[in-house]
Amino acid sequence: MRFPTRSVLPGVVAVVLLATGTAACTYKNSGAQSGGQATPAARTGGGAELGDASGTKVALVPGGAHPYFQPWKTAGAAAKKTYGLGAVAFDETAEWDQQKQNNLLSTLAARGYNAFGVFGVSPTDINSTFADLKSQGFPVASLGSCPAGDKDDADFCLSTDVQLAAYKAAKAAIAAMGGKGTLVHLTGNNVDANTQLRIKGVAQAVKESGGKVKLLQTITDIDTDLQTAQKAVSDLMAAKGGQITGIVATAYNPAVAAADVVKSTGSKAKVIAIDDDAKILSGIEQGTVTATVVQNPVGQAEIGTWALALLQTKQCTVRSPGVEVDSGSFVVTKANVSGYDKARQAKTAQLKQEFADKILSCG
Amino acid sequence: MTTSISPPDTVPEERTAPHRMPFWVNQRLGLLVLVIALSVLFGVLRPAFLDQQLVLFPLLRDVATLTVVALAQMVALSVGHMNLAVGRMAAFGALFAGLGYDRLGLPMQVGLLLCLFAGAAIGAVTGWLIARTGVSSFVVTLAMDFALLGLVSLLYSALTDDAAFTTHPSGIDQLRSYSLADICAGPICGSPAVPQIAQFTVLAMLGLGFLYGCTRIGRELLLTGANPAAAELSGVPTGRRVLLAHTLSGLLAALARFMAAAGTGTFRASIGDDFMLPSFLGAVLGGTLLTGGVVSVLGTLLGTALVGVIRKGLDLLGVGLESLNIYLGCVLLLALSADRIRAVVSYRKVVRST
Numbered sequence: 001m002r003f004p005t006r007s008v009l010p011g012v013v014a015v016v017l018l019a020t021g022t023a024a025c026t027y028k029n030s031g032a033q034s035g036g037q038a039t040p041a042a043r044t045g046g047g048a049e050l051g052d053a054s055g056t057k058v059a060l061v062p063g064g065a066h067p068y069f070q071p072w073k074t075a076g077a078a079a080k081k082t083y084g085l086g087a088v089a090f091d092e093t094a095e096w097d098q099q100k101q102n103n104l105l106s107t108l109a110a111r112g113y114n115a116f117g118v119f120g121v122s123p124t125d126i127n128s129t130f131a132d133l134k135s136q137g138f139p140v141a142s143l144g145s146c147p148a149g150d151k152d153d154a155d156f157c158l159s160t161d162v163q164l165a166a167y168k169a170a171k172a173a174i175a176a177m178g179g180k181g182t183l184v185h186l187t188g189n190n191v192d193a194n195t196q197l198r199i200k201g202v203a204q205a206v207k208e209s210g211g212k213v214k215l216l217q218t219i220t221d222i223d224t225d226l227q228t229a230q231k232a233v234s235d236l237m238a239a240k241g242g243q244i245t246g247i248v249a250t251a252y253n254p255a256v257a258a259a260d261v262v263k264s265t266g267s268k269a270k271v272i273a274i275d276d277d278a279k280i281l282s283g284i285e286q287g288t289v290t291a292t293v294v295q296n297p298v299g300q301a302e303i304g305t306w307a308l309a310l311l312q313t314k315q316c317t318v319r320s321p322g323v324e325v326d327s328g329s330f331v332v333t334k335a336n337v338s339g340y341d342k343a344r345q346a347k348t349a350q351l352k353q354e355f356a357d358k359i360l361s362c363g
Numbered sequence: 364m365t366t367s368i369s370p371p372d373t374v375p376e377e378r379t380a381p382h383r384m385p386f387w388v389n390q391r392l393g394l395l396v397l398v399i400a401l402s403v404l405f406g407v408l409r410p411a412f413l414d415q416q417l418v419l420f421p422l423l424r425d426v427a428t429l430t431v432v433a434l435a436q437m438v439a440l441s442v443g444h445m446n447l448a449v450g451r452m453a454a455f456g457a458l459f460a461g462l463g464y465d466r467l468g469l470p471m472q473v474g475l476l477l478c479l480f481a482g483a484a485i486g487a488v489t490g491w492l493i494a495r496t497g498v499s500s501f502v503v504t505l506a507m508d509f510a511l512l513g514l515v516s517l518l519y520s521a522l523t524d525d526a527a528f529t530t531h532p533s534g535i536d537q538l539r540s541y542s543l544a545d546i547c548a549g550p551i552c553g554s555p556a557v558p559q560i561a562q563f564t565v566l567a568m569l570g571l572g573f574l575y576g577c578t579r580i581g582r583e584l585l586l587t588g589a590n591p592a593a594a595e596l597s598g599v600p601t602g603r604r605v606l607l608a609h610t611l612s613g614l615l616a617a618l619a620r621f622m623a624a625a626g627t628g629t630f631r632a633s634i635g636d637d638f639m640l641p642s643f644l645g646a647v648l649g650g651t652l653l654t655g656g657v658v659s660v661l662g663t664l665l666g667t668a669l670v671g672v673i674r675k676g677l678d679l680l681g682v683g684l685e686s687l688n689i690y691l692g693c694v695l696l697l698a699l700s701a702d703r704i705r706a707v708v709s710y711r712k713v714v715r716s717t
Contacts, residue, residue: 093678093687097637098627099428103421107678110417111409124527128628132540136416148525191516191632193525 048316048356050083053309057087059113060143060301061105063121064096068252068275068297069144072117075301085309089113098122102129109138115308117141117301123148123193130154139311143300144327148193152322155311156359158304158351160295162194165329166201166250169272169293172331173246174205176270176290180212181245184236186254188223195220198250216243222254229257237265248272255292259283276332276340284337294340296328299348303327307355316362323359327351390650394665398672401694405676412679419556420542426664426671427561428622432638433645433663434567435615440646441575442608443588443655444493444500449616450638451511452489456482456617458515461528461630471532478617485511486613487606494602500609519632527631538625560622564664567615572660584608588655644670648695670695 060076062069073090080088091108094101098121105116116133120126123145130153133140142157173183185202188195199218206215217240222232233254237244247262247269249255255273259280262271273280273292283289310316328347332340356362405412412418432449439446446452460478463469469477485507493503519526538560543553575581586594587604595601619638624630647653648669649662673694674687682690 089681091683093683098634099425099623102627103425103675104678106417106421107675110411110414111679111681112411122527122627122629122631122633124525124529124631125628125634128536128539148527149529189633191519191526193527196525 048310048360048362050306050309051313051315053083053085053313056085056115056309056312057089057113058085058115058117058305058308058312059089059091059105059108060117060305061094061101061108062090062092062119062144063101064094065092066252067277068295069119071297072143072301075298076305079302079305083306083309085305087113088305094121096121098125098129102132105129105133109133109136115139115312117143117304117308118154119144120147127151127153139308141304141308143304144297145194146324152324155318155321156307157322157324158300158307158327159324160329161326162250163197163201163204164326165274165293165295166198166248167205168329168331169248169250169274169291170202170205171208172291172293172333173248173270173272174209174213176272177213177246179209182214182216182243183246183248184216184240184244185218186222186229186233186247186249186251186258187218187220188251188254190220195251202248202250213246216240219254222257223251224253226253226256229253230260233257233261237261237267241265241267241269244269246270246272250274250293252277255280259289263288281332281337284332284334287334291331291333294330294332294344296330296344296347299344299351300327302348303351303355306352307360310360310362316360318359319361320359325351325354325359391659391662391665394649394662394669398665398668401669401672401676405672405679409676409679412676415554415556418675418679420558422671422675423556424558424560424626426668427558427564428619428626429641429645429671430564430664430667431567431615431619431622432642433649433667434571434660435612435619436642437646437649437651437658437660437663438571438584438608438615439500439504439612440651440653440655441584441588441658442605443591444605444608445504445653446486446489446609446612446616446642447501447504447639448489448508448511449612449642450636451508451515452482452485452613453616453620453623453638454515454632454634454636455485455511456613457620457624457630457634458518458632460621460624461530462522464532464630465523465528465530469532471534471538474532475621478621479614482617482620483610483614486616487610489613490606490609493609494605515632526633527629529629531628535625539628560625563618563622567618568660568664571611571658575658575660580604580607585656585658588652588657590656641667641670 058076060072062072069092076088076090079085089108091104094104101121105118116138118126118129118140120129120142126142127147130140130142134153140154142152142154142159144159146152146157146159170183177183183206185199187198203215206213219232219236222229247258249258249272252275255275256277256279258271259273262269263283270290271283271288273289276292276294280289280292284292311318328344330340330343402412435449436446456478459481460474463474463477489503489507492498493500541559542555543557543559544555545559546553575585583594583599584604584607586597586599587601591601616638620634623634627634645667646663648666649664650659651657651663673691677687677690
């Protein structure tokens with residue numbers, strides 16, 4: 001084959017044209033703002049009682065549809081009623097695509113929503129989205145997940161500390177295994193910053209065992225749906241079930257699948273799950289699941305909506321913009337399965353106090 | 364523009380159709396009318412639809428990116444092939460841009476060139492495999508998709524802490540947020556609804572329009588798609604044209620990925636995972652044939668815009684997740700049925716008049 005001059009030439013021309021375009025056509029922005037949040041100032045004192053918030057319309061926007069976020073819907077509706085907000089919307093149409101989520105947020109802004117609680121699809125990209133919303137004057141909270149890295153461009157982040165929750169789950173698994181054995185970690189999308197944090201949390205707990213516990217395998221990318229997770233866990237048990245003494249699942253679908261498969265195969269592996277799906281709770285009661293690490297989505301939505309309303313009405317500002325607050329994670333075992341929700345409610349009340357006393361500055 | 368090559372067994376147009384079809388039968392015109400009609404409808408139902416900063420700017424930014432994705436598919440379709448690896452080729456190209464910015468501190472333009480080169484290179488490898496082995500493009504690009512899925516994830520995991528390159532080269536944030544309102548000639552400025560990132564889409568469209576409409580290579584690409592055997596017998600180097608089509612497809616996919624990364628903030632493995640479906644949707648809605656030989660550059664833009672407008676309008680109407688895709692499908696079916704009915708009615712009118 002001769003050198004394909006005719007094939008290459010159009011490509012070269014296209015590259016030169018495109019490179020010329022980007023060099024030539026980026027000009028300075030006027031940077032106009034359209035929103036209406038006050039510039040954060042060092043206001044101090046006063047309580048955090050929300051006054052008239054009928055003009056506040058809060059949008060709670062998860063990254064996509066997932067059972068974890070369903071409590072946001074009811075907690076948001078309850079907060080609207082309790083605090084007399086203009087509206088609270090729960091919109092899960094972002095379909096786990098950052099670009100679609102960005103579009104959705106701007107559409108909600110066009111519909112009149114003026115405060116946003118967002119679970120970013122991509123923790124590494126979401127700061128750009130927050131910066132966009134803030135530049136238009138809207139208060140923004142990062143709910144359920146904080147941006148990756150040290151910087152947070154939202155007003156505040158109220159989220160489970162995912163690395164700590166994974167660490168707690170792995171510690172609980174190791175304790176249930178008697179401090180030795182072989183552990184498997186089941187989790188979500190490998191190319192997601194939160195998954196990397198979960199992997200680090202589990203690795204830290206395994207390292208602390210001093211070599212007595214071996215991490216046999218970390219299985220990623222199985223949180224897409226329950227069927228995928230069930231197949232992966234079944235294959236795992238068929239291939240290495242005899243060696244496995246503990247399973248820690250740090251994503252929703254793998255947790256439910258692990259509970260199912262261990263129950264159906266009669267495996268003796270100790271399962272530590274995440275969240276409080278009915279199957280997992282029933283597994284704890286029956287003894288097929290040793291424990292689960294429960295998060296606090298209700299607290300995230302309730303406190304997040306309330307704090308956003310205080311910011312939107314300019315009654316308060318955030319003392320340290322970008323502050324990260326742990327919304328809490330709780331290890332639930334057979335001993336406390338019937339009463340763990342009280343601990344969660346207490347944590348939510350404590351969070352409200354913490355926001356009023358330490359996070360917000362109202363005057 | 365729609366560009367096509369008649370298969371050799373068809374009779375020249377002037378002998379069979381002395382009466383030209385009326386101008387309003389033109390598919391692109393139909394799409395344009397649909398896009399405008401739906402925009403007006405949504406604008407009336409929700410005046411916020413016409414908000415330049417909050418609605419039109421992000422809508423056009425999305426349409427600009429997805430049009431380039433659809434053009435990447437259109438180029439493969441022009442030779443009667445398909446590119447199922449369009450998303451992964453894009454990811455592969457963008458990986459090099461991210462790496463260049465993060466590790467080598469490259470300026471934005473150099474990183475873009477690296478991204479385009481990597482995309483073109485992987486496209487060329489795919490095209491070469493198809494041309495040399497004669498294996499169906501469906502199989503080769505599907506295999507390439509799987510291979511790149513693993514490779515790109517592996518490289519991101521190995522090279523980064525958060526599975527993303529987060530370095531922002533100078534100028535990329537401006538590319539993301541600037542509009543024509545930031546370009547002024549004296550007191551006159553452009554529209555704040557039109558994103559500057561659309562410059563890439565315009566350049567890609569102009570380049571492809573010129574290639575398919577004005578060059579011999581373009582006509583050879585279409586002939587290869589319409590009838591590869593006839594093309595071969597006519598002296599067209601079909602192997603090289605297949606190689607060119609896939610090289611351009613990879614290059615355009617990488618460009619789309621660069622635009623998507625600029626639009627969201629960082630270069631990560633997962634962005635653009637769902638490029639494949641919109642790539643076919645935009646191209647086919649716009650009039651490009653799945654069987655090859657006919658492409659429409661402008662139609663691809665209009666097809667992509669139609670889907671974007673419907674989705675944005677439904678978002679503004681507050682349609683929930685359960686209903687969004689049902690409505691999207693229904694509106695698309697209605698829109699295309701109306702277009703088809705219009706074409707059939709006009710065809711019958713022409714037949715009656717003859």
